[in-house]
Amino acid sequence: MNPLLPLRDAWFFFTRHLTTLVPLCLPWIFLESLLQQQIDEAVGPQQMGAWSLVAGLLFYPLYTAALILFMDARGRDERPRVGQLWSAALRLWPAFALLAALTSLLIVLGLSLLILPGIFVxxxxxxxxxxxxxxxxxxxxxxxxxxxxxxxxxxxILACSLVILLPVWSLEAWLADSAGDAVVLRVALHALSGFFQLLLTIVAFRIYSLGPAPRNGM
Incomplete structure (x- = not known):
């Protein structure tokens, strides 16, 4: 499949449902960014890695599970309320947080060996x-x-992920340098970057929803 097709569908979904995605996900992403900023100030950037992961495990499962449930509901032409999605995501939080921790551990382990194993995982x-x-x-x-x-x-999946992540990461790095020591601006820019990274989940869901792929290759 041409990667442009799921990318186009993901962007269409993102822009069409922006008025729902903002209240659904952005508050949690902002709280996550704020907590990570507080951790950075408390322990310093050199020791932030593990603590940043803990901050992510608190909030990432909530807004990601809510997003997945919302996409699934829209696929059935349903319109659940934000509160309903948050409630369902909260019930999934323990298992989702464990999954996120295991996934992060495996990816970090792969990256510690070489870059390519980490990307593969x-x-x-x-x-x-x-x-x-x-x-x-x-x-x-x-x-x-x-x-x-x-x-x-x-x-x-790799091609779609790189198309989304490389520009977002590059823009985030440039904006972070521009923000300097302005804490509020840094938190806002980090939250904005995290919000646009929702496209990664949306495009992965689009590929997932296509059904079984041919059982050849990786």
Whole structure:
């Protein structure tokens, strides 16, 4: 499949439902950015890694699970309220947080070996969140199923991920340098970057929803 097709669909969904995505996800992303900024000031950037992961585990499962549930509901032409999605995401938080921790650990382990193993693991685990939220799988089952379901779609997922992440990361780095020591501006820019990274979940969901891929290659 041409990567431009799921990217186009993801952008269309993102812009069409922007008025829902902002109240659904941005408050949690802003709180996550604010907490990470406080951690940075408390422990310093050199020791921030592990604490930043903890901050992510608090909020990332909430807004990502809510986003996945919203996309699934819109696929069935349903319009759940933001409060309903938050409530459902909160019930999923323990399992989702464990899955996020395991995923982060595996990716970091892969990156510590070489860059390519880390990228491979990141792509192969890109469906794990959908398996947990929509299929009711345990974290370990979700990891296994993601490895299976991404077979035949590795390069499609990788291409779409790079198209989204590289510009966002580059813009975030440039804006962070421009913001300097302005804490409020840095938090706002980090939250804005995190909000646009929702496109990564949206495009992965679009590929996931296409159904089984040919069982060849990675």
């Amino acid at each position: 990141m792509v192969k685990l890109s469906f794990a969140e959908f398996c947990l939220v929509l299929r009711g799988r345990s974290p370990l089952q979700a990891l296994r199923e993601s490895f299976e379901f991404t077979r035949g779609r590795f390069f499609l």
